[in-house]
Structures are given as C-alpha cells and as structure tokens.
Amino acid sequence: MSKVILGGGLGGLSAAYYLKKFSPNQAVTLIESSSRTGGWIKSSVQENGAIFEQGPRTIRPRGDAGANTLQLIEELNLSDQIVPITSGHPAAKNRLIYANGSLHLLPSSLTGLFRKQEPFSKPLILHLLNDLKARRKEVKDESIYDFIGRRFGSEVADYLISPLICGICAGNAKEISVKFLMKQLFEYEQKHGSVSKGLLTSLFAKSKRPTVLCETALRARSEKWNIYSFKNGCETLPIALRNNIVSNGVNIKFNTECTEIITDKGQVILNLFNNETIKCDHLVGAIPANVLGRLLQKQHPELAQCLKKLTKNVSVAVVNLLFKENFIKNPAFGLLVVPKEQLPVLGVIYDSCCFPVENCGTVLTVMMGGYWFEEHFGTNPQENVLLDVAVKHVKRILNCDHDPFNYKVNILKQCLPQYVVGHDENLDLINGYIRTHKLPISLCGASYYGVGINDVILSAKNAVKDL
Ligand SMILES: Cc1cc2nc3c(=O)[nH]c(=O)nc-3n(C[C@H](O)[C@H](O)[C@H](O)COP(=O)(O)OP(=O)(O)OC[C@H]3O[C@@H](n4cnc5c(N)ncnc54)[C@H](O)[C@@H]3O)c2cc1C
Known part of the structure; x- marks a missing residue:
C-alpha cells in the first residue's frame, strides 16, 4: 500500500520529495484539488522581464531552516538560478513605515x-x-x-x-x-x-553543534546574503520540485478534491469529489488545518475542532503594478503601513529596487486587506475596485502622480494562517490526539510550524522523516 500526500502546495511537494529521497521505492500519490501545483506560489514573467509575484517573493538564508532550504535548492540543481540580495544592498538595509501620514525610515x-x-x-x-x-x-x-x-x-x-x-x-x-x-x-x-x-x-551560553552547511549555504554566508529569489521568481522552486517528484515516480492527481477522510485499522480512506476512494497506509496532510478539520469532522470531531481552531486564515489582495517612470526616491525593500492608520493597504514592496530589470521603470506590489480584509472590501470585491484602491494609495503614500501601464490583481482568499494566542497548546492537543489514537496521519504546511517558505519545507521533512 502507498503513502498519500494531500495538497500540492510547497508543503505537499516537499513532503513527496523527502519521502522519495528517504525511501525511493515507496509508492507515493499526491492529490491536488486544482489544476496546478505550487499553491500560493505563483510568478509570472512580464514581456519586459519584470516578474509579478502573486505570493512569496523572497526567502531568508539564515538559521537551520534556511540552510535546509538551500540544501534542497542545491539538490534540485537550482543554485545557479538564485538571485541574492546582500547585506549592503538598500533592499536589505532600508525598511520604511508609513505612520501619521508620512513615510519614516x-x-x-x-x-x-x-x-x-x-x-x-x-x-x-x-x-x-x-x-x-x-x-x-x-x-x-x-x-x-x-x-x-x-x-x-x-x-x-x-x-x-x-x-x-x-x-x-x-x-x-x-x-x-x-x-x-x-x-x-x-x-x-x-x-x-x-x-x-x-x-x-x-x-x-555554549553554542550548539554547528550545522553542516552545503556549498550554497556556505556561499550565502560568505557573500552575506540577506534574502534571495530566483531568476524567474519564486515559482522556480515548486516547478523544480514537481518535475523531480514526477521523474521519481510520484503520481500526481490534479483536479482531485478530497471531501472526507476516514481512518480504519491502520489505514486511511480518502473520499474524493467524484465518488472515487483512495486507500493508503499513511496520509500526509499538507492542506490548511481548517480544511483538514472539515474532512475529519464526521469521524474525529474532537480533532477537527482543534484543527479548525488552530488557524483562522485571512485573505489578501495582491496588486502588481508596472510603471514606465522610475520614481522611487528612497530605495528600500518596501514600506509597511502601521495598522493604527486604518488604511486598506498593509504594505508596498519595491520589487524593482529588490530585483532591478534593465530598461524597466518601477515595479511595485501592493498588499491589501489581511486581518482587516472584509472590513475594507466586503466578502467579494471587484478587481477594478482593488486596483483603484491600490493605485490611489500608492500615489498618496509615495507622493507621486503616475499611473501603471500594466497590472495584475489577485484575491488570495484565506491564504495566510494566523497563529493566535494558544497556538502551541492547540498544536500539542492535535499531535497528542493523533498519537493516542494511533492515526496514520502526519501534518505539514503553513498552518502548523510557521508561514515562511523555510518553515513549510522543514515541516514537510519532519513530517515524513520517520515513515
Ligand atoms: C501573499 C503571500 C506572500 C507571502 N510571502 C512570503 C515570502 O515573501 N517569503 C516566505 O518565505 N513566505 C511567504 N509566504 C508564505 C508561503 O508562501 C506559504 O506559507 C506557503 O507557500 C504555503 O504552502 P503550503 O503548501 O503550506 O500551503 P498552500 O500553498 O495553501 O497549498 C495547499 C494546497 O492544497 C490544495 N488543497 C486544499 N484543499 C484541498 C483538498 N480538499 N483536496 C486536495 N487538495 C487541496 C490547494 O489547492 C493547495 O494547492 C507568503 C504567502 C502569501 C499568501
């Protein structure tokens, strides 16, 4: 019998990668409800070479989790695709906040x-x-x-x-x-x-045993990388992961939504939207905790309750803007808006300062909503309304009067988990329930051990290391 991974975002892809790495003969199936893998990670290269990132745009090289990601990148032969931002770069040094009606460094x-x-x-x-x-x-x-x-x-x-x-x-x-x-x-x-x-x-204190670093991580350290991305954007990573796992025999089932999970004597039965069922001897849940909770509700209401409580996800509107003019006066990573301002904008990333493109004016990404999404935009805002709000606030905050000649608006519903007070305790209850009931289920992904790309990859590695 095989292992099944539910969810083809970064967590699920990484889990499949490590399962195959640790145990190459293992039969692995990955189930994904949409027509693509990568989840929230989506990069699109524009005609002039600018990259519009819908989700993540930079990765941190530091710490054990950062080193683990760099090792994965090296194993996937992606090291030469990395574009680093080193510590002396304005995008590494300069962070702005918008407070009391003006920008502050x-x-x-x-x-x-x-x-x-x-x-x-x-x-x-x-x-x-x-x-x-x-x-x-x-x-x-x-x-x-x-x-x-x-x-x-x-x-x-x-x-x-x-x-x-x-x-x-x-x-x-x-x-x-x-x-x-x-x-x-x-x-x-x-x-x-x-x-x-x-x-x-x-x-x-006595320093802990140093982690053995791969070549790319050593390069990151010696060149003082602060953050990095890839030549063609962050989606490079999930694309390479998908290609790798497919070539290693992982069966990816696209457009396949799981609607219920049943555990029975050491096996897991997944009911799918088309009335099909899949059986496996172990399930790796790499979907948001609240969705997983819904799927387990009937048989494990107590576990479902904890999973649903674990993360209250919030929605974000991501608006990528491309301008002909170069009007950024203070090069920086970008700006964050102080919530006290009560603006619909959370922050603006200066993409063209972070990763300049030749003969390209200004590229910005405006992030809006988050915890306050419904308060500002209701439940189903139109894209043109979001675009207008983004452009109006860019003009106001950056004190300029330029209009973008290209743009992309994405509404990312329930995309970011909120680790509310008591998260750790709730996590213990979930893991305790799984252990006590000997459920053949492991969990990984952004809902549990951190939202960053590094956290998600490490959570996937840890979830499958003992299988
Ligand atoms: C706007 C934004 C900006 C970010 N910026 C950064 C950044 O700069 N740096 C950084 O390190 N991190 C960043 N992150 C965080 C990082 O991108 C995410 O934490 C990570 O991509 C989450 O991966 P995941 O696999 O856990 O979840 P997801 O990407 O949500 O993947 C889950 C997958 O499961 C599938 N699925 C769901 N339900 C079912 C079902 N019932 N049946 C089958 N399949 C199902 C979904 O279709 C999806 O493909 C950002 C995130 C967002 C949203």
Whole structure:
C-alpha cells in the first residue's frame, strides 16, 4: 500500500520529495484539488522581464531552516538560478513605515538607535532599555502586542511590531501568539526575567553543534546574503520540485478534491469529489488545518475542532503594478503601513529596487486587506475596485502622480494562517490526539510550524522523516 500526500502546495511537494529521497521505492500519490501545483506560489514573467509575484517573493538564508532550504535548492540543481540580495544592498538595509501620514525610515544601524527618529518620541534605545526595568509577568502565552507593549512600550508595539506582523502574516499583533511567533523573546522573559538578560545569557551560553552547511549555504554566508529569489521568481522552486517528484515516480492527481477522510485499522480512506476512494497506509496532510478539520469532522470531531481552531486564515489582495517612470526616491525593500492608520493597504514592496530589470521603470506590489480584509472590501470585491484602491494609495503614500501601464490583481482568499494566542497548546492537543489514537496521519504546511517558505519545507521533512 502507498503513502498519500494531500495538497500540492510547497508543503505537499516537499513532503513527496523527502519521502522519495528517504525511501525511493515507496509508492507515493499526491492529490491536488486544482489544476496546478505550487499553491500560493505563483510568478509570472512580464514581456519586459519584470516578474509579478502573486505570493512569496523572497526567502531568508539564515538559521537551520534556511540552510535546509538551500540544501534542497542545491539538490534540485537550482543554485545557479538564485538571485541574492546582500547585506549592503538598500533592499536589505532600508525598511520604511508609513505612520501619521508620512513615510519614516527605520533605524538600520547601532548609531540609529541613539538618535530620535520620527515617529518615535525618543531614541529607540530608551524604549529598548525599558525592558530592563519592566517586571516579569508569568504567562502561558499572550499576544505579541501586549508582550512588546509591556516590555518595550506602546510605541514599539505600534510602530515596529504591528507593521512587522502585517508583513509576516497580514495579521493583527493584538491576536497573534508571542510564544509561537517570537518564541525566543518570550522564553527570555520567562526564564531570565527580561529579554535583555536572556539575550546576554544566550551570548555566553555554549553554542550548539554547528550545522553542516552545503556549498550554497556556505556561499550565502560568505557573500552575506540577506534574502534571495530566483531568476524567474519564486515559482522556480515548486516547478523544480514537481518535475523531480514526477521523474521519481510520484503520481500526481490534479483536479482531485478530497471531501472526507476516514481512518480504519491502520489505514486511511480518502473520499474524493467524484465518488472515487483512495486507500493508503499513511496520509500526509499538507492542506490548511481548517480544511483538514472539515474532512475529519464526521469521524474525529474532537480533532477537527482543534484543527479548525488552530488557524483562522485571512485573505489578501495582491496588486502588481508596472510603471514606465522610475520614481522611487528612497530605495528600500518596501514600506509597511502601521495598522493604527486604518488604511486598506498593509504594505508596498519595491520589487524593482529588490530585483532591478534593465530598461524597466518601477515595479511595485501592493498588499491589501489581511486581518482587516472584509472590513475594507466586503466578502467579494471587484478587481477594478482593488486596483483603484491600490493605485490611489500608492500615489498618496509615495507622493507621486503616475499611473501603471500594466497590472495584475489577485484575491488570495484565506491564504495566510494566523497563529493566535494558544497556538502551541492547540498544536500539542492535535499531535497528542493523533498519537493516542494511533492515526496514520502526519501534518505539514503553513498552518502548523510557521508561514515562511523555510518553515513549510522543514515541516514537510519532519513530517515524513520517520515513515
Ligand atoms: C501573499 C503571500 C506572500 C507571502 N510571502 C512570503 C515570502 O515573501 N517569503 C516566505 O518565505 N513566505 C511567504 N509566504 C508564505 C508561503 O508562501 C506559504 O506559507 C506557503 O507557500 C504555503 O504552502 P503550503 O503548501 O503550506 O500551503 P498552500 O500553498 O495553501 O497549498 C495547499 C494546497 O492544497 C490544495 N488543497 C486544499 N484543499 C484541498 C483538498 N480538499 N483536496 C486536495 N487538495 C487541496 C490547494 O489547492 C493547495 O494547492 C507568503 C504567502 C502569501 C499568501
């Protein structure tokens, strides 16, 4: 009997890749409800060479998860397709926020911390020192906004952390779990009394055994890559993964939606939309947790409840804009809007600063909605309305009067998971249920262990490593 992977996004493709890598003779079927693999990752190259990314656009090389992705890239022979942004590049150094009606550059150096810079009322270092005075609060978990507000003050929570959370998961920092998304800072306070003390202690702690790095990861380190993408955009990765797994015998069933999952004496039965069924001895669930919960509802209501509670996904409108003129005055990665501004725009990415294209003016991506999508746009907005809102706000925020000559509007419904307070605890309940009931099911993908490309790939590797 075979293994079945449900979902052909990055998580499902990676799970299939690692299953075949660890156990080449394994029969593997991947079930995908749409006509393509890659999930939210979609890049389209325009006539003039500019790339419109619908979903992710950059990957971080750092940490164990970053090194793991670079190794995967190397194994897929994609290393020469990488386009890195190194640490000295303006797109690596410069981050802007839009607050109180204007743009502000965030400090990017140590000296910057000692200067008073708008919109902060005092030098950032004084906010950071607040952490030394703030008393430890014993909590199981709390929102990132409350945690940062307690330790560093409300200005840091409003102007630094809230927009950052919009940039990571289009979410509301007042609901996202600090224990999950900023685990290290949370643990520093719980164990050492303050973030700064924890940070100092960790500097003197015995460093863990270094990870053995592949050639590409060593290159990333020596060339000081900050972030990277590929010549033809991020979709290069899922396309290469799909080609690899197909050539290694994975059977991909496109346009095949799973409507119910039943477990029975060590096997899993998947009911499909066309009344077909597929049986397997192990299922890797690589679809959003709330969808998986729906499929397990009848037989495992308790598990379904936890899965549905795990992630409340939010929708994002992604508007790619191409202008003839080059009008970016301060080259940067882009800007994030402070949620207090209550604008429909979450942020604007300066694609043409990150990855310039010859003879091409300005390329921008406007991200809108997120946690506040329905509040601003209702449930079913028209694309032309979204385009108008995006262009109007680009003109207002960047103080320019140019119109795009090419654009693409995508509405990404329920695309980003929100790791709300209690996420870790809920995850433990889910894993505990699967263990106790000996269900032949493993989980991977953005719903569980992090939203970044690196997290999703690593979650897939971990999900299949013992199968
Ligand atoms: C707008 C946006 C910007 C992002 N930017 C970045 C970035 O710059 N850097 C970064 O590292 N990460 C970024 N991310 C995050 C990253 O892209 C995602 O976390 C990752 O692609 C999720 O992969 P996944 O496989 O878990 O899920 P998905 O991509 O959602 O894949 C799930 C798949 O399952 C299929 N499916 C669902 N239900 C069923 C069913 N019942 N039966 C069969 N198939 C089903 C779906 O069709 C889909 O193909 C971004 C995400 C978004 C949305």
